Amino acid sequence: MSNIELSEQELIRRGSLQKLRDLGINPYPANEFKINTNAKEILTTFNPDIPNLQEVVFAGRLMSQRIMGKVSFGELQDETGRIQIYISRDEICPGEDKTLYNEVFKKLLDIGDIIGVMGYVFITQMGETTIHVREFVLLSKSIKPLPVVKEKDGRTFDAFTDPEQRYRQRYLDLIVNPHVKEVFLKRTKIINQMRELFNERGYIEVETPILQPIPGGASARPFMTHHNALNMPLYLRVANELYLKRLIVGGFEGVYEFSKDFRNEGMDRTHNPEFTVMEIYVAYKDYHWMMDFTEEMIERVAMALHGKTLIPVGDKQIDFKRPFKRITMFESIREHTGYDISGMDEDGLREVCQNIGVEYDKTMGKGKLIDEIFGEKCEGHYIQPTFITDYPVEMSPLCKKHRDNPDLTERFELMVNGKELCNAYSELNDPIDQLDRFQEQLRLSEKGDNEAMFIDLDFVRALEYGMPPTSGMGIGIDRLTMLMTNSASIQDVLLFPQMKPEKRAEEDPAEKYIELGIPYEWVEILMKMGYKRVSQLKEVKPAKLFNDICGYNKKNQLGLPNPAANDVSNWLN
């Protein structure tokens, strides 16, 4: 970056950087800085009666400075929080030379710098637990000004809120908005709780391919890529279900994976093109067992995070206490539409759609129509956790047929706050039925349903060798985190949500200017003046350009010798 593009404040900080070097201070030292405490520990354990913490070594980012002459206060922020520091000139600089205080601390340090301090903890007259600094060192200089957020009595001033900047520059968001970090700490805690539960049960955490030759296990548009050495297309996985079930065939009796999945579809408050799903498969279980297990898992997560099961989500209170309500899909539809659709054919379903005002088109099969009715009329009603069970067979090509009704499958989804959170089956392990179902999907796809699944013949072959009866469950980690942290948008629970790339205005490279005979030192200046492309130069009169250049030089005190008027007109010819 050229200096001319820097703001005044950035230039001043670069100046400070140089002055520090001139004073023999390395603004980016290499050596380890051994701390022996953190902000949280100091704030929670300091006892002035003992007193403890009399030899602390602490490091953090300088977030505010209050300079009061010969003595200063500031705040340092580390991973655990903020602590006040106190520095007095004559303690830092016992001799005649007061440079370290007057110059280095007061002038050359800025908000955002990372420093280390050695000293002892005490309580100020105002009652604030504070590190009395005996010595400090610069650990890293910040040359870009941080948004300054202030707070008093729980009220925040000048909060850094622009969503675009918060998501694009998450590091800034994390520095300046402490509550943001909380969300991500909770996200990790959720995952750790689940992992602990699975490990306690002896289930095995595995990794399966992200690059898949056939994007199976879910109906969704995949991202495509290409492998050069094999000269073949590959897809980023939309699910990992078929690989995990292969492992059950292979003799693992409980496997799970936290996996990033990728879907090339729209983005909104609840969808990001890459997202995290946990899938688990346990042999010799059915979907009833899995419902119990899912309840246990979610209740445990809620308790670990909140110490209770009743959690605020938006303007609602959601209670994750076991057991959750269970209702079949057909009962649910009957309850919310008054229609009993069991045993209905496609035409019957179309008529129901017509009567209750659900839109449909001719590519929709039975499964899709039922899905549409449920999605439109029922889904939104389930605020409290509710298992919807026994989905029609057309909607669930990987799920075992219901033990009592071959039109249905042994499937459940867990609905919370009107949205799907989990999806689980008694897994289909009949290889012949599986192949039939895949072929039915193919027919749907030919009929125009672009969400129908690809056929994975190797998966069918695996089933032919025999897969034990198994139940599997998948849960969206991002959505679970949204619920557990009361976040309205998926972007708030992803550290780096997908964004369109930042675009800069188009400009010609410096070489194009130099080709015209323009000296290098003027190129940046012309660009700063707004002539980002050489074609723009050609449109102005030489006399005007000459005038502007000299004016700019003078106004900004660049101190460059002005070009001759002749030179300028030569550039433009």
Next chain:
RNA sequence: GACUCUGUAGCUCAGCUGGUAGAGCAAUUGACUCUUAAUCAAUGGGUCGAGGGUUCGAACCCCUCCGGGGUCACCA
């Protein structure tokens, strides 16, 4: 993809019916030995997202484009 709101100083925001841009914080200089949104005084800082148009004159009106938010559509 549609509709709608939005883009002004490092940050949060004003800016009237169109008349050459303002505040607070941050920054700079100075004062100040227990402050905490420190305080007090002075100073500097902006191609008003980009390009085009209307106009004597555009941050403001019109068009196109580029970001972003929201709603809807799409989305096991």
